[in-house]
Amino acid sequence: MEQERISLEQVRHVARLARLALTPAEEQRLQIEMSEMLDYVDKLNQLNTEDVGPTAQVGEPGITTREDEVTNPSAADAMLANAPARDGFFFKVPKIIE
Amino acid sequence: MNSDSYEAVIGLEVHAHMLTRSKLFCGCAADFGAAPNHNVCPICMGMPGVLPVLNRHVLELAIRTGLAAHSRIEPHSTFARKSYFYPDLPKGYQISQYDQPLCRGGYVELPPREGSEPRRIRLVRIHLEEDAGKNIHSENASLVDFNRSGVPLMEIVSEPDIRSPEEAVDYLRELRGILVAVGASDGKMEEGSLRCDVNVSVRPRGTSELGVKTEIKNLNSFRFVEKAIVYEVKRQIEELSAGRRIPQETHLWDPEREVTRPMRSKEFANDYRYFPEPDLPPVLVAPDLVESIAAAMPELPAQKREKYGRDFGLSSYEVGVLLGRDDLGDYFAAVLAAGVNAKAAANWVMTEVLRAANESGKPLAQAVPPPQQTGELLRMVEQSRISLNAAKNAFAAMCRSGNTAEATVLELGLAQVSDEAAIAEVCDRVLAAEGAKLAEYRAGRDKLYGFFVGAVMKAMGAKANPKVVNEVLRRKLAG
Amino acid sequence: MRPSAVFTQMTSELNRLTIAEASARLRRREISSRELTRACLDRVAAVEPRLNAFITVTADEALQQAELADRRLDQGDAPALCGIPLAIKDIYCTRGVRTTCASKILDNFVPPFDATTIARLRAAGAVFVGKANLDEFAMGSSTENSAYGATRNPHGLERVAGGSSGGSAAAVAADECLAALGTDTGGSIRLPAAYCGVVGIKPTYSRVSRFGVIAYASSLDQVGPFARTVRDAATVLEAVAGPDPLDATCSGRPVPDYARALSGEVRGMRIGVPKEFFVEGMDAAVDSGVRGAIAGLEELGAESVEISLPHTDYAVAAYYLIATAEASANLARYDGVRYGLRAAADNNIELYNRTRAQGFGAEVKRRIMLGTFALSAGYYDAYYLKAQKVRTLIRRDFELAFEKCDIIAAPVAPSTAFRLGEKTDDPIKMYLSDIFTISVNLAGLPGMSVPCGIDPEGMPIGLQLIGPPFGEEAILRAGDAWERSGKFAPPRSRL
Ligand SMILES: [Mg+2]
């Protein structure tokens, strides 16, 4: 079998970072697909970018800021309306482990 | 090796809640104490599609802090996303500053301790970031409140320049003084306005290589910072002395048992996958903005200390005591404002006021009279209306009763008699009654002078002005 | 024919009007918004079972909005979009109307707020027919990656509508509404516009507020309209564009009067034709259709010049690193804590892992994985940073090109709409559908798709017009001139 670009263990590590439970079949498929994609993006290494700066954003320079004013009305019920589970005005979640 | 052959190397990361009306990126109230999830909106709850917009005032407060700490204000800084999952982190990332912070470098100068030189603790950086919400853990579920989510924080990172637990506290105290002076924070550590992460390592004295550090997270009082460092330094020295190695770990301070203990280690805990925040363009700070902020800087703690020393003739020790506590410093300033001699006011505040506050165990404002009344009392001493001793008695009474100086002095009959005629009359009476002693004195027994003073004072119920008594008595004794 | 029959005939056709026509008739009170809306809703009811352009149809709300619009129209002085039925890609947060982003993870999410663009359309009196289908989280080129089923092409039901805004494009093409809003991150407006034979505009990055538009890749996402004519598209764009205090990246520039740009006059306009966009393997019909349209513009007095965009071939690779990296963070908020799907779990880690596993579709997972990898320790420089540098090169290509030309003309895609299922097993093949659109997003430029022909099977071909930053007026003028020249009449859907 041809060696894939990334290992299954790497796929699992990335899935842990991304908090995605993957089935073994998904892990294997993603190993192949991610490997293919990484092979494809290798073409970027044909370009010499030593003296090229990165572009993170393409908007105009300068940032819109806001006054330090409280503009939002308190609307707890509306903000909690989509809560999958709540306890009074708290969002309720399963026990937190570190 | 014993513990003296090691030195501690300490760096502090302080997170300060900034004093703003609204949150960092949305128009929700930033104050505390609201019912759970009452200060939230789609933005600080990380709903789909929302975007952050930077609170302009936060920028100004951070620049003021940077200037106060002699930092370089970067003309171009950026925000970044720091990714991790936790229920109180609504977006799954924190908007923070990473490789391009708002302020770099600078230092905090510590006031000299007795017998030591002033020290500078260098800063690495000051940056802006948003706070997370709060989880309340219970038996088999947790509750989440996002009121704190998005509240602006300033993170101030020091170089590992600190060498002792005491110095760490001095640094924190000074930093807090700066933050409060520039209006960036209320400085209330107990209320969580300042949180501190401490990096501690030890190394053999005389070496310069850094040891492996332990990070102690989330210390929220000066006392805990000091205790945690003392504990951790001792622990590390013991480990090293026993030939063991210090693993790089993150610890939590357990205030109950007064120990630090390692957090459960997550193998991938540190891969935060920082990348530039695409929703916020770079922050461009024009030189004239920095200049205008610099031109309107408030008085900083170091400047105040210098002024106190210079204008009031106080020693650096006295200045240190007075300004070492915000409440004491404020009290002193208010007594001064009542028009009292600075030296006298300083002595009084450092002794009587501090003692009364310490003995009562109550906050200063509740333990002692309002500073205007203390000022009033000290003015009576200056004007010789009462004696210093009488003032002490009156002060004690005022602490208990809450009455004014005037009323207390009157009630206790402490007013001093300075009327020369009245004092002369008593002197005449005393001398007449003590004819034998008078003769001895006049024959050269100078030592008896004190006897006559005592007798006059006693006859006047200790209310006579000693200065006037002296004058009159000397005249009369001379015959 | 009795008058009432004529009337019936007329009202049944109202949904086929352009905005310009409908708006004029609404203002003259010849028709009511209620009738117009009813006609659209009837059409929706008739074609949706075959087309699946909508995830949610908001018939009741639409009729209420129409009534309000009619009242405003009665009073006179109503804005251009007052009473006009629109479709909204289900990626825009709409207060009180569920917003799914075509994902199971948001199946039950009802936003308590409106996107800025939605608020502006509401204020203008527009009517919302429903929330249009899309690829889940806008990740796709065919609208097959929807948790609510694929949208089909109104010109051939066995074909894809293009993506990710396939529902919006199909709804406009099938006369279910008069215009629609979509979003374009790598071609998601222009590609479905081309495939469905309608006009689609992706404005300059920062021209339109992104607030309330569910983020896929924030440095690339841009909002834009679909319509049946360039003029109509310009009307919608003008209504939603402009500064927004809720979007820090939104430009402060005032919005031009786009209608004034539609002079029909293109004499002297220099049209750059990038040689890299006419590649081997391209459909012959696409090649000739696009070249024909360029020749048509030349006949109207424009000049064409050959230009080069040498880094075109690297755009897809750069895009898939940048977009997925941003997406990996943007989609971290779907954790089952505050809204949306929540899987049963005993602790928070299980909660995240299971909710996200159950809630996201295969393509979304694939992109989250790739993006997470590209940002992870040890790989950031080699992948994410490298892609950002190539983005700089791509941007420079365009800067240099626009020294030689006023606008650029090119195909939108190398082929017409492909068949459903044709590319679903080959992600990279699917990604390459966007080969001609993606570089425009990387550079933040305005781009538009205008129908310019059909292939032998009757499937529409799109002409892509690209402008320099904030060059919307130039591409609108050229597109409108081409459209009005009458050299090509786009076919109507045969549904
Ligand atoms: Mg931090």
Ligand SMILES: [Zn+2]
């Ligand atoms: Zn908020």
